[in-house]
Amino acid sequence: MATGRATWSYRDTYGDSFGRTFFRRFGPGVTSSIALGTYLGDPTDEVDANYREAITLALESGINFVDTASNYRMSRSERVVGEAIREASTDRDAVFVASKAGFVPFDRTRPKNPGQYVRETVLDPGLASADELAFGSHTIAPAFIDEMVDRSLDVLDLDHIDCYYLHNPETQLEIADRGTVYDRIEAAFEVLESRVATGDIGRYGVATWDAFRVPDDDESYLSLPEVVRRAERAAETVGNDGRGLEAIQLPFNVLMADAFTVESHAGDDGEPTSALWYAHEHDLHVFTSASIAQGDLAASIPEAIDAQLTGDTPAQRALNFARSAPGVTSAIVGTSSVEHVAENIAAGTFDPLGARAFDAVFE
Template structure:
């Protein structure tokens, strides 16, 4: 697991190569504000090799945040991340490794009959109950979350992960009430608290797509304040004290998808019921949470010259559209790290070089939306 000393040592080794605030507080130390994601790519040996090489280069170049999930690339992504981290010249203790559990993973390739695979591999052995499933392949019941964590540790070949996210819990809203989803999250958080106490997890959180960005009345909406309250209850249940390990959220954020900053849809914990809501980023900042952005360059769509509105593009630093798009995400107040996935070494170098440019200050970022 990452340690304070190793994370700061990594920062000291690479800090002078980057712009201001490139390294930001995360967990016990600091992490690069450019992270490498592993979602994209076909589940093939060729992509495995390219992804492994890209992660290895990232770690040597000043990126010490690697994000994956149990289901990415049919389970291959975690194996590649683990191999790259274990084989790197960079100490494991200097790398923040995050993964996720929620979607049921395939085993290396997409099966011909996914429904039959889920039934035979998960339902019949009792790993998940049929009633726990949403959309046929998603579960956040505590038994499944714990199974997923164990599966991740096995595939990664690591003793612990630094952050474990419950993945897209809003998926469950298709089959159960919002209150029932909060109850499931609290039960899952209790399991993660116990695994945190055992040293298997450094921290945990939720990785979402819609939940914290959509309007309060939307069917896929979740209250971040309520999710936090459930984490606090889980911490108290496991004890001692009122400490808990809920430390991070992940959500999409980019110049074309800025709802987490622009939409005031979250209520402050314990606040006046008549008080104006705030954005997800503001609430996360007030709560002391780390925020990790996904889709930071729109899965490549914003890497094309002209894709960023000209007036916004003119405010951003960077030699390429991809760098400017990434620096927009890194500039948002409260953002800790912005993920971008690639297995292309040239793109990887371009993404890392975005960190040599300074992000916008808070006032300049606010001015973009005036």
Template sequence: MATGRATWAYRDRFGDSFGRTFYRRFGPGVVSSIGIGTYLGEPTDAVDDRYRESLVSALEHGVNLVDTASNYRHGRAERVVGDAVRGADVDRDAVVVASKAGFVPFDRERPDDPGAYVRETVLDAGLADPDELAHGSHTIAPAFVDEMVDRSLDLTGLDHVDCYYLHNPETQLAVTDRETVYDRVEAAFEVLERRVAADDIGRYGVATWEALRVAPDHDAYLSLPELVRRAERAAETVGNDDHSLEAIQLPFNVVMADAFTVEAHDTDAGEAMSALWYAHEHGLHAFTSASLAQGDLAAEIPASVNSVLAGDTAAQRALNFSRSAPGVTAALVGASSVEHVAENVAAGTFDPLGARTFDSVFE
């Protein structure tokens, strides 16, 4: 598991190579404000090899955050993450590993009959009821989430996952009402609270696509304050002193800034806040996905923003925008090649925007 002592030692090893606030507090220690994602790519041995090489390079050059999920690349991503953590010249305890559960994972490749596979491995196995399955592929049923934590530990070969997310819980809104979704989230949180107590995971979060950055009247909306309340109730049910909901993951970049601009989350004081500002004010860590807008921002950044950002390339400037927002602990970016890893890691040699300059972008 990632420890305070090991992550601070990692920061001491690499910190002089980077700009201001590159390493930020998370959990018991610190984490790099650029993290490596493992979502994209075909489920092939060749792509596995490229990911493994890229991840090792990132870990050996100052990035100690790796993000994956049980379903990424049909389970291959978790295997590669475990290989890279063991193969890199860094201590396991210096690396923060995050994974997710929600989408039914295949086993290394897409089966000929995905529907039959889901019926056999999820429904017939008693991990979820049919009415808990959305789009034939998504569930956060407690037994399923519990099984996925075990699967993540098994596939990575690690004895601990530092942050475990519920993956796109808003997907459940396709099959039931919002209150029932909150109930399902709370039940899943109870599982994760128990796994925290058992020291299988360090903390947990919600990784979303739309839920936290759309207006309350949107079909995919979920309230961040309500999710926190459900975590508090889950911890109380389990008997933990405090809840371990500590992270959110959501898209945020130069052309997709809703997480900062849409004030969708009401507080007890009656004030509406954006997801990032709520996270900033309430001690949650935000991790941004789609930091390069699926690669589009690696080619060009809007001129009105480009002029205030630091970095030698468009990709570096885009990453520095994402990690400059209030509440953001790290911006996630893919690891398709060693060359891209080197470019993305080098973004951290530039300072992020100050608060005043960041705010000026939106004036």
């Protein structure tokens, strides 16, 4: 597991190579404000090898956070993350590992009959009922989440996962009303609180695509204050001191800034606030997905915004925009090649925007 002593030592080793606030507090220690993503790419041996080489290089160059999920690339991403951590010269205790559960994962390749696979691996063993499956592939049923934690530990070949997310729980809104979905989230949180108590995971979070960045009348909306309240209740039910919910993951970039601009979550004073500000004020770490819009911002950034950002390339400037937002602990970027690793590491040598400069982007 990532420890305070090891992550601070990692920061001492690499910190002088980077700009201001590149390393930020998270969990027991500090993490790089640029993180490695493992979502994109075909489920092939060639892509596995590229990821393995890229992750190993990044861990040995100053990036110590790796984000994956049980379903990414047919479970291959989890497996490669574990292999890279073992191959790297970096101490495992200096690396934060995050994974997720919600979508039914396949095993290396797509089965010939996905429906039969889901029935045999999820429904027949009683991990979820048919009415808990959205699109025949997504569930946050407690037994399923519990099984997925074990599966992630096994596939990663690690004895601890530093942050474990519920993956896109808003998907459940396709088959259940909002109140029922909150109940399902709370039940899943109870499982994750139990796994925090046993030491299998260090903390947990909610990884979303739409839920926290859309208006409150959107069909995909989930209230961040209500999610936090459900986590507090789950911790109380399990008997933990304080909630284990410490992180959220959501898209944020130059083209998708809704998490900062859309005020759809009730603050303590009852006034609406954005997801980023709510997280900032309620001890939630934000990890941004799609930080360079899944590659779209690697070519160019809108001119008016680009002029205010730092970095030698559009991708670097896009990354620095994402990690400059209030409440953001780390910006996740897909890293499946050593060339991209070098570019992403170089992004961290530039200082992030100050608060005034960041706000100026929206004027």
